[in-house]
Amino acid sequence: MLSSAEEATAARGGSQTPDQPRAEFQGTEAARCSGHRGSLCSSMASPKRLQGLTAATITPMTPDGEINLSVIGQYVDYLVKEQGVKNVFVNGTTGEGLALSTQERKQLAEEWVTKGKNKLDHVIIHVGALNLPEAKEMAKHAAVIGASGIAAIAPFFFKPTNKDTLVAFLREIASEAPGIPFYYYHIPSLTGVKIRVEELLDGIKEQIPTFQGVKFSDTDLLDFAQCVKNNKERFVLLYGVDEHLLSALAMGASGAVGSTYNYLGKKYNLMLEAFAKQDLVLAQQHQFCTGEFLSFVFKLGFGVAQTKAVMSFTSRIPMGPPRLPLLSASMDFIEKAKAKMDSLME
Numbered sequence: 001m002l003s004s005a006e007e008a009t010a011a012r013g014g015s016q017t018p019d020q021p022r023a024e025f026q027g028t029e030a031a032r033c034s035g036h037r038g039s040l041c042s043s044m045a046s047p048k049r050l051q052g053l054t055a056a057t058i059t060p061m062t063p064d065g066e067i068n069l070s071v072i073g074q075y076v077d078y079l080v081k082e083q084g085v086k087n088v089f090v091n092g093t094t095g096e097g098l099a100l101s102t103q104e105r106k107q108l109a110e111e112w113v114t115k116g117k118n119k120l121d122h123v124i125i126h127v128g129a130l131n132l133p134e135a136k137e138m139a140k141h142a143a144v145i146g147a148s149g150i151a152a153i154a155p156f157f158f159k160p161t162n163k164d165t166l167v168a169f170l171r172e173i174a175s176e177a178p179g180i181p182f183y184y185y186h187i188p189s190l191t192g193v194k195i196r197v198e199e200l201l202d203g204i205k206e207q208i209p210t211f212q213g214v215k216f217s218d219t220d221l222l223d224f225a226q227c228v229k230n231n232k233e234r235f236v237l238l239y240g241v242d243e244h245l246l247s248a249l250a251m252g253a254s255g256a257v258g259s260t261y262n263y264l265g266k267k268y269n270l271m272l273e274a275f276a277k278q279d280l281v282l283a284q285q286h287q288f289c290t291g292e293f294l295s296f297v298f299k300l301g302f303g304v305a306q307t308k309a310v311m312s313f314t315s316r317i318p319m320g321p322p323r324l325p326l327l328s329a330s331m332d333f334i335e336k337a338k339a340k341m342d343s344l345m346e
Ligand SMILES: CC(=O)N[C@@H]([C@@H](O)[C@H](O)[C@H](O)CO)[C@@H](O)CC(=O)C(=O)O
Pocket: 056, 057, 089, 091, 092, 093, 094, 095, 217, 240, 241, 242, 243, 257, 258, 259, 260, 294
């Protein structure tokens, strides 16, 4: 582990500052619908500013339910080489962050930063928790180990009832990591905190100097569009509902964070590239293709446990079971999901 945030930041070649200019999606290869095993397509044009796809990482576990750090290096290589995804969001919803102990979350953060060094562009650590002391501890730790940024959800047991209390809570966390960007993770379907992001962003930079953007995991595209309209130059606006990404791109999303970029990243990168070239028909084809898979698995019942199973058979990296109260995906789900994936990607 590195001894200070400054040393760690220097080792990464300097962190981005919250005021750097925003970069739009940029593709690097001609778009072609070559399928899951086709040519690699990356939209990571700049290592400085968070853009393109960010995988909300799964937390690998051993069969007996312990976190399995031993496969993180392999996981990094899979994302970069097989999916063209060079940003990760660690310990979020997909990573079962709220089902892990603080110690486990810190170990995972360290492993992702270490194994991602010189391979990943951004390692964002989700440090949100129900209590401030633990969230602050994880924020400070993330800065010390050299994470690219931190994010936090709203607390969801005792909930903030208005914007000011939410900002006050987030400010306490961000202030523990004053050298790295802070992102608000908006996921009202899970937190129950429905404070509009448009409202939250108004004046937030004065309260939280490191505020860099939002991970917007909601389907309220009016709220999202207002965020873009009012903050396009200042903040990174990352969309978090993968099956609606093309709509969010049309609204001006800076990038996307989601679970399906773990195993469908290549296909989504092709979509980003088509969109950047204003080839809406091709972009739609890619969105429809990923949507066909998701629509299929939604009907079977889909969540974090099933995401772990899909990633296991797609990457061949054992992700293990989820932690209670989540239950493992059934064999029936795995067989059907795998057959569907194979049929779409051949
Ligand atoms: C509720 C939920 O898990 N949403 C996912 C999506 O990526 C989601 O899995 C996907 O859109 C499929 O519905 C992300 O927004 C969550 C996420 O980014 C995270 O794990 O932190």
